Amino acid sequence: KNQVEQSPQSLIILEGKNCTLQCNYTVSPFSNLRWYKQDTGRGPVSLTIMTFSENTKSNGRYTATLDADTKQSSLHITASQLSDSASYICVVGSSGGSYIPTFGRGTSLIVHP
């Protein structure tokens, strides 16, 4: 069964600090992995998308890494800002003909001033 596990479930950090969110998956065959940011009461917005051959991708202060061998990904946020407070969702797509990606339950990040 395809699964995506995210950790930690929630995280509180001070403004200006860095943090790293984790994502482990068992989706097979693997196609791509996406990180979304979801502000409270809003739809998720894509931050990065990585395929099998990519092991890192950046979007401003967000850097995602992918280790396809260990089936792990991380999202690193540098110099956090109050606006980074949101839920971060890891989503893995399969190349096995399914139109349905597998979602993690998300990590809730709170950035305090």
Next chain:
Amino acid sequence: SQTIHQWPATLVQPVGSPLSLECTVEGTSNPNLYWYRQAAGRGLQLLFYSVGIGQISSEVPQNLSASRPQDRQFILSSKKLLLSDSGFYLCAWSGGLARGNEQFFGPGTRLTVL
């Protein structure tokens, strides 16, 4: 560029009343369309998806139904709402497997059933 719209943004309905949520996509053709529900503090639960007009697949048995009367229109309905139908409903579209099936989400509808 592609855009996705949902309405209404918020809705408060009594138990037993009908429901109709609408989602439309602009700037693309033949998208895959999805309805998700997100309970408070929980992950996204896939309800329905569609790969073409009139083609609907249901992922979770429930009292909700979906229809796709036009290529870029996806409607979520219920004849009689339950308290458990409360939640945040998200519509999404994707360009299919050829584009990595990356999904783009609408702004969502907050439904409260009283």
